[in-house]
Amino acid sequence: MGVEDAGRAGDGLPSACPRCGEALVQKISDYGWRRKPNEWRRCPGCGWLGRPDLGGRPILHPFRRLTGEFADCVFCGWEDSNLASESFVDNGWLCEWIVCQACGRENVRRIERAPE
Numbered sequence: 001m002g003v004e005d006a007g008r009a010g011d012g013l014p015s016a017c018p019r020c021g022e023a024l025v026q027k028i029s030d031y032g033w034r035r036k037p038n039e040w041r042r043c044p045g046c047g048w049l050g051r052p053d054l055g056g057r058p059i060l061h062p063f064r065r066l067t068g069e070f071a072d073c074v075f076c077g078w079e080d081s082n083l084a085s086e087s088f089v090d091n092g093w094l095c096e097w098i099v100c101q102a103c104g105r106e107n108v109r110r111i112e113r114a115p116e
């Protein structure tokens with residue numbers, strides 16, 4: 001269990017940070033959300049995060065900084081450390097991934113029921 005550095009990816013996704021050009025590191029987490037591993041990319045230079053497109057397109061969706069009650073990490077307690085992906089629909093719920101910049105752990109937050 002945990003977050004692993006899976007090394008350089010060879011799957012057609014961008015390999016360089018769009019912000020500073022550093023080589024992105026592939027991260028895969030198996031932290032228990034319905035036992036489905038989540039994957040994202042992290043820039044060791046500036047901390048940029050992106051996740052692969054769920055529809056298989058060769059693009060990365062950038063994470064955004066969270067504010068308010070969801071900005072603090074529920075795992076390590078670090079304040080204003082959470083970044084969130086663009087929302088996506090899973091199993092009838094509108095969800096977003098939240099990744100802590102301090103400890104690297106992530107979880108999926110259900111925002112609301114997705115419209116039918």
Ligand SMILES: [Zn+2]
Binds near residue numbers: 017018022045046
């Ligand atoms: Zn960067």
Ligand SMILES: [Zn+2]
Binds near residue numbers: 101102104
């Ligand atoms: Zn944390």
